[in-house]
Amino acid sequence: MGFSFQTHKKCSQTQARVGVWHTPHGLVETPRFMPVGTLATVKGLTPDQLQTTGAQMILANTYHLHLQPGETLIEKAGGLHPFMGWKGPILTDSGGFQVFSLSELRQIREIGVTFRSPRDGRIIELTPERSIQIQNALGADVIMAFDECPPGQADYATVKAATERTYRWLERCINAHQRPQDQALFGIVQGGIYPELRQSAVNGLIEFDLPGYAIGGVSVGEDPALVREIVQFTAPLLPPNKPRYLMGVGTYREMAMAIASGVDLFDCVIPTRFGRHGTALIRGERKNLKNAQFKEDFTPLDPECPCYTCQTFTRAYLNHLVRSQEMLGYILLSLHNVTELVRFTQRIREAIIGDRFVEEFGHWLS
Amino acid sequence: MGFSFQTHKKCSQTQARVGVWHTPHGLVETPRFMPVGTLATVKGLTPDQLQTTGAQMILANTYHLHLQPGETLIEKAGGLHPFMGWKGPILTDSGGFQVFSLSELRQIREIGVTFRSPRDGRIIELTPERSIQIQNALGADVIMAFDECPPGQADYATVKAATERTYRWLERCINAHQRPQDQALFGIVQGGIYPELRQSAVNGLIEFDLPGYAIGGVSVGEDPALVREIVQFTAPLLPPNKPRYLMGVGTYREMAMAIASGVDLFDCVIPTRFGRHGTALIRGERKNLKNAQFKEDFTPLDPECPCYTCQTFTRAYLNHLVRSQEMLGYILLSLHNVTELVRFTQRIREAIIGDRFVEEFGHWLS
Ligand SMILES: [Zn+2]
Ligand SMILES: [Zn+2]
Numbered sequence: 001m002g003f004s005f006q007t008h009k010k011c012s013q014t015q016a017r018v019g020v021w022h023t024p025h026g027l028v029e030t031p032r033f034m035p036v037g038t039l040a041t042v043k044g045l046t047p048d049q050l051q052t053t054g055a056q057m058i059l060a061n062t063y064h065l066h067l068q069p070g071e072t073l074i075e076k077a078g079g080l081h082p083f084m085g086w087k088g089p090i091l092t093d094s095g096g097f098q099v100f101s102l103s104e105l106r107q108i109r110e111i112g113v114t115f116r117s118p119r120d121g122r123i124i125e126l127t128p129e130r131s132i133q134i135q136n137a138l139g140a141d142v143i144m145a146f147d148e149c150p151p152g153q154a155d156y157a158t159v160k161a162a163t164e165r166t167y168r169w170l171e172r173c174i175n176a177h178q179r180p181q182d183q184a185l186f187g188i189v190q191g192g193i194y195p196e197l198r199q200s201a202v203n204g205l206i207e208f209d210l211p212g213y214a215i216g217g218v219s220v221g222e223d224p225a226l227v228r229e230i231v232q233f234t235a236p237l238l239p240p241n242k243p244r245y246l247m248g249v250g251t252y253r254e255m256a257m258a259i260a261s262g263v264d265l266f267d268c269v270i271p272t273r274f275g276r277h278g279t280a281l282i283r284g285e286r287k288n289l290k291n292a293q294f295k296e297d298f299t300p301l302d303p304e305c306p307c308y309t310c311q312t313f314t315r316a317y318l319n320h321l322v323r324s325q326e327m328l329g330y331i332l333l334s335l336h337n338v339t340e341l342v343r344f345t346q347r348i349r350e351a352i353i354g355d356r357f358v359e360e361f362g363h364w365l366s
Numbered sequence: 367m368g369f370s371f372q373t374h375k376k377c378s379q380t381q382a383r384v385g386v387w388h389t390p391h392g393l394v395e396t397p398r399f400m401p402v403g404t405l406a407t408v409k410g411l412t413p414d415q416l417q418t419t420g421a422q423m424i425l426a427n428t429y430h431l432h433l434q435p436g437e438t439l440i441e442k443a444g445g446l447h448p449f450m451g452w453k454g455p456i457l458t459d460s461g462g463f464q465v466f467s468l469s470e471l472r473q474i475r476e477i478g479v480t481f482r483s484p485r486d487g488r489i490i491e492l493t494p495e496r497s498i499q500i501q502n503a504l505g506a507d508v509i510m511a512f513d514e515c516p517p518g519q520a521d522y523a524t525v526k527a528a529t530e531r532t533y534r535w536l537e538r539c540i541n542a543h544q545r546p547q548d549q550a551l552f553g554i555v556q557g558g559i560y561p562e563l564r565q566s567a568v569n570g571l572i573e574f575d576l577p578g579y580a581i582g583g584v585s586v587g588e589d590p591a592l593v594r595e596i597v598q599f600t601a602p603l604l605p606p607n608k609p610r611y612l613m614g615v616g617t618y619r620e621m622a623m624a625i626a627s628g629v630d631l632f633d634c635v636i637p638t639r640f641g642r643h644g645t646a647l648i649r650g651e652r653k654n655l656k657n658a659q660f661k662e663d664f665t666p667l668d669p670e671c672p673c674y675t676c677q678t679f680t681r682a683y684l685n686h687l688v689r690s691q692e693m694l695g696y697i698l699l700s701l702h703n704v705t706e707l708v709r710f711t712q713r714i715r716e717a718i719i720g721d722r723f724v725e726e727f728g729h730w731l732s
Contacts, residue, residue, distance in 0.1 A: 040686070044693040048674065049412075069661070069686040077664055077682060085678045295435070298443055308414065312451040316443060320406070320435040327410040327693060 003184050003211050005243050013358045014365075015236055015262035018349055021243050023089040023141040024182050025081065028056045030243060030264035031349055033250060033341045034091065035271060038064050040074070040084040043272040044331045045338065047085045052308060053339040054346055057089040057141070059267045062134055063098035063126075067119045071137035079139025091142040091267075094131045094173075094188075097216070097248070100149045108148065110165070128172040132185075136178050144214065145173040147188045152221030159192035159217075166190045167204040174208060184211035186245065192217055193226045195233050202237040213238045214245040215263070219254070228257055235261040250341055252284045256364035259348055260357070271341050275334030278322035281341065284364075289333065294319040307339035308332075369550050369577050371609050379724045380731075381602055381628035384715055387609050389455040389507040390548050391447065394422045396609065396630035397715055399616060399707045400457065401637060404430050406440070406450040409638040410697045411704065413451045418674060419705040420712055423455040423507070425633045428500055429464035429492075433485045437503035445505025457508040457633075460497045460539075460554075463582070463614070466515045474514065476531070494538040498551075502544045510580065511539040513554045518587030525558035532556045533570040540574060550577035552611065558583055559592045561599050568603040579604045580611040581629070585620070594623055601627040616707055618650045622730035625714055626723070637707050641700030644688035647707065650730075655699065660685040673705035674698075 002024065009018040019030040035042045035050065038061045042050050050058065060080055065071060077083040080090050099106060099113050105123075106115040112127030131146035146169050148162040170187050177185050187205040191197035205213060215234050218227050231246060235258065238244050243264045249255065250268020258266070271281065280287045282302050287294075297315035305311075309318075309332040321329030351357045358365065368390065375384040385396040401408045401416065402425045408416050416424065426446055431437060443449040446456050465472060465479050471489075472481040478493030497512035512535050514528040536553050543551050553571040557563035571579060581600050584593050597612060601624065604610050609630045615621065616634020624632070637647065646653045648668050653660075663681035671677075675684075675698040687695030717723045724731065 039690050039692060040683075041692050041694045044697070046674065046694065046697065047678070068690055069682075073662065073682065073686075076662065077680065083680075083683055085683070296439065296442065308412065312413070314443065314449075316435075316439065317406075317449055317451070320439075324405050324434055326405055326407050327696065328407045328412065330693065331410070331412065331697070 002181060005212075005241065007240065009353050011260070011352050011357045012355055014260035016259045016348070016352050016357050017262060017264070018352045019243065019264055021264075023057070023184070025087065025089045025141050026056065028089055028265075029349065031255075031259045031345045032056060032265060033255065033345045034059055034265060034267040035338045035342070036061070036267055036269045037084065037086070038269070039068065040065060040080060042338070043276065044327075044334045045272075047087070049308070049335055050086070050338070051088070053335065054342040055088070055338060057091055057265070058086060059091050059093065060084075060138070060140065061095070061098065062092045062131060062138065063095035063102075065092075065138060066095065066124075066134050067117060071134045075137040075139070081139065089142070090140040092135050092138050092140040092144065093247075094135070094144040094146040095126055096131070096147050097149050099126055101220075110168075112146075128169040129176040132173050132176040136183065140183065142184045142186060142212065143177075145170045145185060145187050147190055147216055149190065149217055149220065150192060152192070152217075154192060156194055156197075159190070159194055159197055163190045163197050163201050166201070170205065170208065186210060186212040186214050188214045188216040188247070189234055189238070190217045191234075193222050193230060195230075198230060198234045199237060202234065206239055210242070212243040212245065214247050216247045218246065219248055227254060231258045231263065232261045235263050238262075252344060253364050255345060256348065256361050259345070260365055266345065268341070271337030272334045275337050276330045278329065278333065280318075280333050281337045289315065289318045289322045289329070291319075301336055302340070305336065305339060305343070307336050309336040368547060371578075371607065373606070375719050377626070377718050377723045378721055380626035382625045382714070382718050382723050383628060383630070384718045385609065385630055387630075389423070389550070391453065391455040391507050392422065394455055394631075395715065397621075397625045397711045398422060398631060399621065399711045400425055400631060400633040401704045401708070402427070402633055402635045403450065403452075404635070405434065406431060406446060408704070409642065410693075410700045411638075413453070415674070415701055416452070416704070417454070419701065420708040421454070421704060423457055423631070424452060425457050425459065426450075426504070426506065427461070427464060428458045428497060428504065429461035429468070431458075431504060432461065432490075432500050433483055437500045441503040441505070447505065455508070456506040458501050458504050458506040458510065459613075460501070460510040460512040461492055462497070462513050463515050465492055467586075476534075478512075494535040495542040498539050498542040498544075502549065506549065508550045508552060508578065509543075511536045511551060511553050513556055513582055515556065515583055515586065516558060518558070518583075520558060522560055522563075525556070525560055525563055529556045529558075529563050529567050532567070536571065536574065552576060552578040552580050554580045554582040554613070555600055555604070556583045557600070559588050559596060561596075564596060564600045565603060568600065572605055576608070578609040578611065580613050582613045584612065585615055593620060597624050597629065598627045601629050604628075618710060619730050621711060622714065622727050625711070626731055632711065634707070637703030638700045641703050642696045644695065644699065646684075646699055647703045655681065655684045655688045655695070657685075667702055668706070671702065671705060671709070673702050675702040
């Protein structure tokens, strides 16, 4: 079973759209938020719990999995799906973002990037070919091209050079890819805050007629107002018959705005990271469950939320768990937060189907 | 709905027995291991996960809950059951064991015990009346009498005085108990390693015709060989028509031996504590999942275990999670370990029903 993407409905007032994407491990109904399982685990949640959140596709991080436990082990296990017990679709990133943002002693050359492993100090080389080889071994349904991600404040010349290198690296990724029948390779639009670089990046990418496209280099330190402009400019340039993925974005406002520009997929570590810090996401607001105001609050986090946490426990109990530093507090908040962000995109999807997107979600678009 | 206990089957070679115990929150089929939920959470497990382990009754700790979040809050929540989302039977201990073993600056008088709160430093007095008052507020199905627990190496005179005080305190507990119709108060046999003190403790307890009896002051630092002798001596002295609970014991050998002496119920923090340290209990053996031998072991922890962990994941994945200090590793190991200990008592129960207890579990009895 391969890949196919159909859009079924378009918003009459924006470029928002509803799609169904078939992958080798099942459907993804877009728009949809994808939770992040960095080390082949969405932190604190079992695959069964994860399924109840409505998540369909999840992410894993090539950089982290290469360092621990290594792609060879995961390949021996039969790939990420059997290794981590997740039966639905999985996407792996290329490792590029982490190499550029996290690692020390990196050296960028045309051949690729070398960096010092934070795990054991050895020098690791990551090239387009190596990234694809690792992702082929990990076996996710969707793999990402290895790109150069300049920082958000980088000047025009730096971003231009990185964008052109990303194009050359994409060609090497495509040539290195050994499993195009069961792993869809997405290209990534770089170009920073410069519309003409975003435009030329898109022009380069669409030459290859890839199964999907991502917008990268967004929310990487640039002026937040520019995030919106760049997404609004870039998303509509991408082929309408392919899924569009805005990388690393998972706030309500940015997702709603990006959906209005025609984006289909999102990912972000926020829901589980907030969960581990005792914070709940409720309809766009953050609530720190440790606060004394919740001590005697015998209501659910969100009475309308269908998640196990909201259906079973009170804020008072969550306050007690978080104050006592009980693992269950982090688990239950992560479960709710993932459900909340997936459900935000699900509710937008239903609104688009009924052509009520702007009516119902317009307050996120202004 | 009140309490009733029936024994349905007795072993022909030992004093082992199979019982069904009705409580206001459902059945407990004995013999059975009870997991410990110190702070109104069995660490790392949701109530739904806990139910899949086969656990029927669980424990919570009065001492810890009094300190955080306080019994007043839990009473306002409607009691422990709605507060923690566990629908099955719950037992609370009296707090005595923790006061005697954990707390600083304790002073023991006839009226009760004063100690310094490890949470905020204030001086707290715990008396038989106060313990029962707290347990009435917590609302568990079974509550325990407040007893004096001398250390395992205490001399005869000390243990004798503590045993006699425990008897006087029991009478005060019974008089203080406000909810005898829906909370069964168990008395506790003290007496240390001295059979004649155990005998006189039992004589005192059974005067009150309580709904159940516990053997306390076992595994508190005395010579392990004596644990067995004391349990073998004490259990058969207790009324056969009431449930018998051996407090704080949860190793395979000690549970099997105690069941052979007619004990019905056990509790221990081992399964979740081991889980949090990356250790699995498998058929009586401890395996540290961090060990390199499991790195490429693509088999389940125990192929015959029905738990979610064993049915879904390999040892290699658990090794990866534990090495990466991922919360999911601790969750999955705790889930397996609780299932394993509950299932050990379930399998003994089935063996007693088929009169194969000594045949199948004799290696634990020697
Ligand atoms: Zn919820
Ligand atoms: Zn298991």
